[in-house]
Amino acid sequence: MTFDDRRFDHFFLNPSADSISSYKAAIADATEILIQHFALANQAYSGLLPQQCKFPEPGFDLCPEEGTPLSDVLQQVGAMVIQHSANVSHPTCIAHLHCPTLVPSLAAELLISATNQSMDSWDQSPAATFLEQRVIESLCQLFGFDHQADGVFTSGGTQSNFMGMLLARDRYAQKHFRWSIQEQGLPPQASQFRILCSDVAHFTIRQAAALLGLGQQAVVPVATDADYRLSPHHLEQQIIALKQEGLLPIAIVATAGTTDFGSIDPLTDVAQLAKAYDLWLHVDAAYGGALIMSDTYRHLLHGIAAADSLTIDFHKLFYQPISCGAFLIKERTHFDLLKLHADYLNPETNEDLGILDLVVKSVQTTRRFDALKLFISMQCLGRKTFADMIETTINTARETASLLKADDVFELANIPTINAVVFRYIPQTQHSSLALVSFSNQINQSIRLALMQKGQAIIAQTQIGAFIYLKFTLLNPRTTVVHTKSLLEDIRTIGQDLEATLLLSAG
Numbered sequence: 001m002t003f004d005d006r007r008f009d010h011f012f013l014n015p016s017a018d019s020i021s022s023y024k025a026a027i028a029d030a031t032e033i034l035i036q037h038f039a040l041a042n043q044a045y046s047g048l049l050p051q052q053c054k055f056p057e058p059g060f061d062l063c064p065e066e067g068t069p070l071s072d073v074l075q076q077v078g079a080m081v082i083q084h085s086a087n088v089s090h091p092t093c094i095a096h097l098h099c100p101t102l103v104p105s106l107a108a109e110l111l112i113s114a115t116n117q118s119m120d121s122w123d124q125s126p127a128a129t130f131l132e133q134r135v136i137e138s139l140c141q142l143f144g145f146d147h148q149a150d151g152v153f154t155s156g157g158t159q160s161n162f163m164g165m166l167l168a169r170d171r172y173a174q175k176h177f178r179w180s181i182q183e184q185g186l187p188p189q190a191s192q193f194r195i196l197c198s199d200v201a202h203f204t205i206r207q208a209a210a211l212l213g214l215g216q217q218a219v220v221p222v223a224t225d226a227d228y229r230l231s232p233h234h235l236e237q238q239i240i241a242l243k244q245e246g247l248l249p250i251a252i253v254a255t256a257g258t259t260d261f262g263s264i265d266p267l268t269d270v271a272q273l274a275k276a277y278d279l280w281l282h283v284d285a286a287y288g289g290a291l292i293m294s295d296t297y298r299h300l301l302h303g304i305a306a307a308d309s310l311t312i313d314f315h316k317l318f319y320q321p322i323s324c325g326a327f328l329i330k331e332r333t334h335f336d337l338l339k340l341h342a343d344y345l346n347p348e349t350n351e352d353l354g355i356l357d358l359v360v361k362s363v364q365t366t367r368r369f370d371a372l373k374l375f376i377s378m379q380c381l382g383r384k385t386f387a388d389m390i391e392t393t394i395n396t397a398r399e400t401a402s403l404l405k406a407d408d409v410f411e412l413a414n415i416p417t418i419n420a421v422v423f424r425y426i427p428q429t430q431h432s433s434l435a436l437v438s439f440s441n442q443i444n445q446s447i448r449l450a451l452m453q454k455g456q457a458i459i460a461q462t463q464i465g466a467f468i469y470l471k472f473t474l475l476n477p478r479t480t481v482v483h484t485k486s487l488l489e490d491i492r493t494i495g496q497d498l499e500a501t502l503l504l505s506a507g
């Protein structure tokens with residue numbers, strides 16, 4: 001090795017001319033691949049079947065002895081992987097809460113990854129720590145919390161819900177048994193802890209209860225009304241019944257935007273019950289939180305500021321690249337329940353020096369600077385543009401629901417509160433050897449697969465009772481009723497063809 005070793009210059013971003021030119025070329029190459037194989041694609045999906053998705057071939061050499069030029073590797077990845085991706089920006093890629101990404105956020109991602117700040121300790125993210133904290137404070141205000149509130153960016157709703165249940169559990173043990181779960185592990189009473197949520201709440205509430213040592217048994221589903229909203233009456237009855245059984249309700253989870261129906265629980269009523277029974281109130285607004293941007297729909301979130309903790313996802317209706325979520329709490333001192341100090345990372349003496357190490361508020365250590373992309377896109381678009389996008393999607397969902405309602409071939413499952421539309425193709429024929437439910441289920445399932453295999457659309461399925469339903473999640477403001485109408489026509493045709501084939505083969 002010579003004193004002036006430049007062998008690795010072009011592999012890293014640095015002041016050398018080699019580095020700058022190789023960086024620019026790499027980004028230009030990647031951009032070209034992206035445009036060619038993704039942006040210009042005019043289908044939701046290439047149509048590749050699961051059996052055909054086999055790049056790289058088994059036995060491939062992950063790290064060959066000698067490397068290949070980046071442009072060649074990118075070409076191969078473009079043709080084999082990018083081209084066969086779910087095209088999230090396509091108007092008929094409408095299966096899940098899986099959004100198209102804003103261009104300003106894609107630019108932000110370049111900055112986030114290249115600067116590679118880590119949000120755990122201030123010395124790894126000096127300006128970034130400050131910006132994330134400011135963004136969190138603004139989000140707290142946006143949702144109506146006061147200056148006692150605080151929060152942290154997370155990897156998404158799963159982590160935010162986990163943190164909400166963690167704080168609810170630990171606060172309950174501390175308050176009622178002077179017991180520190182962080183220090184002592186679960187108290188003897190933990191098997192009696194109960195969490196109440198609606199029967200259409202997200203599965204990650206059960207997952208969190210399981211991971212937190214309470215078991216899925218701790219989650220008590222409460223009946224919903226005809227619009228899939230938590231019924232306050234049933235909720236109160238359930239709380240009383242649990243107490244009579246000697247069980248210990250610790251928290252209520254209200255959902256603002258259920259994943260299947262977009263339904264929003266009656267937050268004000270639920271908050272009153274949480275207060276009356278001294279229960280932690282967690283609001284899972286992963287999906288519906290975005291309505292806060294809209295003058296027309298903000299009222300649906302009325303009461304959200306009563307939450308002790310709140311989940312919001314930005315990689316859904318805020319159009320951020322994955323991952324981007326936040327966890328907010330009304331009373332910042334509750335973060336003390338999970339605070340830990342590591343001598344090498346965030347020594348307690350840092351606090352005396354006024355140094356903010358965000359690791360004390362997170363269950364992650366190394367953590368991305370995802371706040372930056374939200375900041376950049378909010379500054380760029382402005383509130384009105386976000387509101388316009390969200391309102392546009394809601395209108396499209398409502399118009400699509402009207403089409404379904406007026407059509408005898410379809411059964412509409414919900415009047416969309418946000419932009420998820422759930423429906424079923426109703427078989428028009430019957431056959432004695434095929435039970436009604438399984439015939440319908442078989443056809444609806446096959447419709448979804450047929451659309452994906454043609455690459456025409458990616459739609460979802462879900463189940464209500466015994467029936468399988470189809471779902472459009474209309475997050476993309478570029479999806480119009482022209483797209484959904486034509487897709488419904490295709491679904492009708494596919495359904496009719498399938499019926500004919502199935503009846504033939506059933507003899």
Ligand SMILES: *Cc1c(COP(=O)(O)O)cnc(C)c1O
Nearest residue numbers: 156157158202257259286287313
């Ligand atoms: C998406 C979603 C989650 C899970 O969030 P991830 O970001 O996927 O981890 C939780 N709750 C609701 C209501 C959701 O829609």
